[in-house]
Amino acid sequence: MFRVDRSQNRLSRLVQKRFSDLNLRERDHLQEWLANQPDALGEELLIIQKEFDGFDETRERLDLLALDKGGNLVVIENKLDDSGRDVTWQALKYTAYVSGLTKTQIVDIYQQYLDRFCGGGNAAVRLCEFMEVEDLGEIHLNPGNDQRMIFIAANFRREVTATVLWLLSRGIKAQCFKVTPFMLSEELILDIQQIIPTPEAADFMIGMSSKENEEKVTHDTQKKRHQLRYEFWQAALERLHAKGVEIYRNISPARNHWLSAGSGVRSCPYQMIFSRDEARVELSFTRSDAEENKWLIDQLFLEKDALEAAFGGEFIWRRMDDKKQSLIVYSKPFDGYNRESWDEMITWLVEHIQKLEATFKEPLARLHRQLRNHDEEAA
Structure with a gap:
């Protein structure tokens, strides 16, 4: 060497x-x-x-x-x-x-x-x-x-x-x-x-x-849940498209428990989460630079009261210092694996993902411009 x-x-x-x-x-x-x-x-x-x-x-x-x-x-x-x-x-x-x-x-x-x-x-x-x-x-x-x-x-x-x-x-x-x-x-x-x-x-x-x-066979429980999620996201996307929610216009159903859509800021997607016990909407910070993720959530936290007032509820602010990612979360309990709950669950997700985008669209764009200006000055 x-x-x-x-x-x-x-x-x-x-x-x-x-x-x-x-x-x-x-x-x-x-x-x-x-x-x-x-x-x-x-x-x-x-x-x-x-x-x-x-x-x-x-x-x-x-x-x-x-x-x-x-x-x-x-x-x-x-x-x-x-x-x-x-x-x-x-x-x-x-x-x-x-x-x-x-x-x-x-x-x-x-x-x-x-x-x-x-x-x-x-x-x-x-x-x-x-x-x-x-x-x-x-x-x-x-x-x-x-x-x-x-x-x-x-x-x-x-x-x-x-x-x-x-x-x-x-x-x-x-x-x-x-x-x-x-x-x-x-x-x-x-x-x-x-x-x-x-x-x-x-x-x-x-x-x-x-x-x-x-030829490893996927565990039976995993296969069933993959299919369940796919069907749930099919129904959810149909509702989103009917409501004209643009951020999910070109998104396809998936087998994951989350469905992401772009926010206009790289690696900071909006996410809808479908789980056994609850539904969630999230703003996820997953940029390659952990410091940028922490800076973004910290800057938004300074506007916490105004953002939560605009959204109409209190977020869970998950800075997660031991991880690269950070999250801003809003959730509600549901019996997610009961298909009879899906209509109410999808209605809730459609309403709150729109609120999440409306709340963070302008602040995210403003912080994104600051990041780009900083990068240009450093260069």
């Missing part, structure tokens, strides 16, 4: 180190880094436990246990300078152990992790947020034999890489990541590279995996 000196138009090599030379330890350092930044492994992962020892009749511990976006459990085994000979055997045992975990057990394991390491929180709610669903019943966790293994080390022995390649050829999902520490003056830099399968070969190997993995 090299540092580029642009003033001299030269490269200078960073000093590669061993973890042992830096007095870094597997559990106290590498494991903690990955637990707090799992997307360093190239995808969104949710860490649900570390040093997991919840196995019957054994005191063994796996380093990190995670979930991927497909609801699959991921066993992560960390080593430092040397992978050792037995890491694949360890990971296979751990993966076999966790293959039988039920959804209830996984939620309990994650709740224990939140309580012990994260200062608390609601495991079910966070799982729904991670899986981007409205209700825990829609999530299918730990399906079939789709458990995964990730191996992390500075150097891998040949017997380890050969075993991982053999597992991949049999449709078992396994990856090797090489981690290398470098020093730049007093600054420690960590390079993390996937070496098996190589990123270029990953799609090909996935395509060659077993037919069972390719």
Whole structure:
């Protein structure tokens, strides 16, 4: 790895180190880094436990246990300078152990992790947020034999890489990541590279995996709710079109629990939400720059009284400091999965999405102009 000196138009090599030379330890350092930044492994992962020892009749511990976006459990085994000979055997045992975990057990394991390491929180709610669903019943966790293994080390022995390649050829999902520490003056830099399968070969190997993995069946509850939502949004859009609501003129029904429409400001859509227990209208701030999202909601909050008076109700202002997104929400309880409630629910949504647009159209446009002027001045 090299540092580029642009003033001299030269490269200078960073000093590669061993973890042992830096007095870094597997559990106290590498494991903690990955637990707090799992997307360093190239995808969104949710860490649900570390040093997991919840196995019957054994005191063994796996380093990190995670979930991927497909609801699959991921066993992560960390080593430092040397992978050792037995890491694949360890990971296979751990993966076999966790293959039988039920959804209830996984939620309990994650709740224990939140309580012990994260200062608390609601495991079910966070799982729904991670899986981007409205209700825990829609999530299918730990399906079939789709458990995964990730191996992390500075150097891998040949017997380890050969075993991982053999597992991949049999449709078992396994990856090797090489981690290398470098020093730049007093600054420690960590390079993390996937070496098996190589990123270029990953799609090909996935395509060659077993037919069972390719033809995963969507959970029955999820399919039914997708169809229910699609039918609800069909009816809602018919009403919106009849009322001449322009922002939804070119929107099609979807299977999601939300239906978005543009506000005229990039990544700040109006949204209607259809859930089991309520209907909501929202103004969502999802720009790529979290600071812009917080600035927008803060500026609008300064006008809170006037905006709520214009709308005719009190909003829930969700700044969400721990997330990139922010929301302004107005809701009403409904029995959403009861079709007999739909007429009243749709009437409410049509009325309040129009009020939401009328309330925020001018303030949003004004703040958008300020953002553009600021960007032009900075340029």
